[in-house]
Amino acid sequence: MIFDNYLHAFLDLFYPRSCLHCKRNLNNSCEFYLCNDCKGQISYLDNTQCIRCGAVPGPYTVLSTKGCSACKGKYLHFDTIVAVAYYEGVMRTLLHAFKYGRQRFLFMMLNDIILQNKKLYDIVPEIDIIVPVPLYWLKNFHRGFNQSELLSKGIQRHFLKPVSINNLYRIRNTSSQTQLSKTQRQVNIHDAFIVKHTKQLRGKKILLVDDVLTTGVTAAECSKKLKEAGVQSVHLLVLAIAIL
Numbered sequence: 001m002i003f004d005n006y007l008h009a010f011l012d013l014f015y016p017r018s019c020l021h022c023k024r025n026l027n028n029s030c031e032f033y034l035c036n037d038c039k040g041q042i043s044y045l046d047n048t049q050c051i052r053c054g055a056v057p058g059p060y061t062v063l064s065t066k067g068c069s070a071c072k073g074k075y076l077h078f079d080t081i082v083a084v085a086y087y088e089g090v091m092r093t094l095l096h097a098f099k100y101g102r103q104r105f106l107f108m109m110l111n112d113i114i115l116q117n118k119k120l121y122d123i124v125p126e127i128d129i130i131v132p133v134p135l136y137w138l139k140n141f142h143r144g145f146n147q148s149e150l151l152s153k154g155i156q157r158h159f160l161k162p163v164s165i166n167n168l169y170r171i172r173n174t175s176s177q178t179q180l181s182k183t184q185r186q187v188n189i190h191d192a193f194i195v196k197h198t199k200q201l202r203g204k205k206i207l208l209v210d211d212v213l214t215t216g217v218t219a220a221e222c223s224k225k226l227k228e229a230g231v232q233s234v235h236l237l238v239l240a241i242a243i244l
């Protein structure tokens with residue numbers, strides 16, 4: 001412990017650390033990326049959202065065990081969804097630093113955040129294979145990693161389930177989804193994915209992993225391709241869900 005403190009103090013001389021979100025100096029503390037205040041500000045979902053579409057219960061959303069009034073009658077392609085936190089504030093900062101700031105090492109912290117979710121412990125033991133939402137190869141090349149793949153590997157290590165990489169494959173680059181309307185997103189993403197070896201996935205229960213869910217169009221398209229390949233069910237896990 002004393003050695004740890006000396007080591008931190010020594011490293012701080014050369015690598016001054018500050019909180020990614022509020023920029024507060026973290027030297028002489030045990031925190032590396034986020035201060036405790038910012039950590040406490042992450043808004044977690046409280047596991048009361050709709051199991052099928054992720055909607056948060058409100059005056060216009062009535063929940064049942066099979067879904068809610070918002071997703072009733074809609075065909076979503078995935079069977080259940082677990083979302084860990086809201087995509088805002090500290091979580092947005094973390095994911096931006098991770099993906100666009102190429103701070104690959106943040107996956108460890110993000111994995112710890114995911115593993116705090118209690119619903120996962122009901123769902124993951126039942127699944128057969130973890131499948132990350134793929135990036136287009138050129139994007140993967142530029143970024144140096146696929147964020148969903150790193151998050152999947154954290155779940156793999158914890159639950160000892162296999163991960164299937166590159167079987168669900170992105171054949172087209174899609175322009176950034178964030179600036180598009182929902183209809184444009186659907187056209188943009190249509191047929192952007194294929195399953196290369198259907199035999200590996202046929203009859204299996206899949207955990208599909210993505211970092212952020214906005215409209216759900218990407219996750220739905222991936223789930224659709226997985227279902228066409230004959231999987232039994234698709235359970236979606238997203239680290240952060242956008243408030244639309």
Ligand SMILES: [Zn+2]
Pocket residue numbers: 019020021022023024034035036037038039
């Ligand atoms: Zn902070």
Ligand SMILES: [Zn+2]
Pocket residue numbers: 050051052053054055067068069070071072
């Ligand atoms: Zn719903």
